Amino acid sequence: MDYQTDLKTVTDHELLAAFLGEHNDRKRCLELRTQFWNTFPTLADYKHAPQRRKDDFFGSTDKSLCQLLIGIEIGERIARASRPLLGNIYSSKQVGEKLITEFRNDQQENLCLICLDVKHRIISQQIIFKGTLTTCPVHPREIFAVALEQHAESILIAHNHPSGMTEPSTNDIEFTHRLEQCGQLLGINLLDSFVIGQCDYLSLREEKIIEAAG
Incomplete structure (x- = not known):
């Protein structure tokens, strides 16, 4: 055959x-x-x-x-076989501190996607893009293609700033709003968006740059 x-x-x-x-x-x-x-x-x-x-x-x-x-x-x-679970999400602080450990010394900008099930359990975590020292070109379709493939109910995204600073750029904020709008159309909630620095993180949800999911 x-x-x-x-x-x-x-x-x-x-x-x-x-x-x-x-x-x-x-x-x-x-x-x-x-x-x-x-x-x-x-x-x-x-x-x-x-x-x-x-x-x-x-x-x-x-x-x-x-x-x-x-x-x-x-x-x-x-x-x-059941879907492997990588842990539960309980708070932005939990996620932020975990990602600081993973990305604090990376000299390239990375975009990380975390997919969650209906109980906010992690079913997938992967780097979607690796960028240059200052850029990480990405489009929402690539992110949601993975989320749909994983049958995610909600997602978290995070990217690191090689400079070590956590202040979000205008592009960071605009891109997060685009993801939020796309997620609403697809029925996949964007729970949070993180900027990861050398020793700290910034949650756009905690800063109320994006609104709490309904």
Whole structure:
């Protein structure tokens, strides 16, 4: 099977044949496929079969089908896996102090995006842009593209000033207002915007440069 194939368009029988064909010659692959489908006529039959029946089947076969069992288990674990959480947001001070530690010695301007779920738990934190000594070109669409991909309910943004000063520039304020307006249209709240300095931070929310979210 070509690895560029869209697996969602492949039938169950084709998918099993492709998996078993990776580990066996053509004749043995056919034998194993027949053995599996004779025991479990459909994948739904496998899913709802008693565990003892599954254990008996895999316990009486060779390692090739045991590899299939491993693949099934990996798939089931992926399906059950919850989104990783990187911590909870409780206050602007908590975020600001954390970001000072991360960016205080960086000589380039960075724009950091923190995505939050409905309970204000961090589901993603990443640097969206790295700039020069004085600039960090960015557009709201890049920020909200990530936020939408992460299914964020709200976001925080932060950027550092390599000068070490936290006074927001006119561009900082205008850009934050643009993000706030875009977020309102998309239903993603901009909770806060931070300027990170050498030993301090400034929260545009605390300074009431942006209004509290409704």
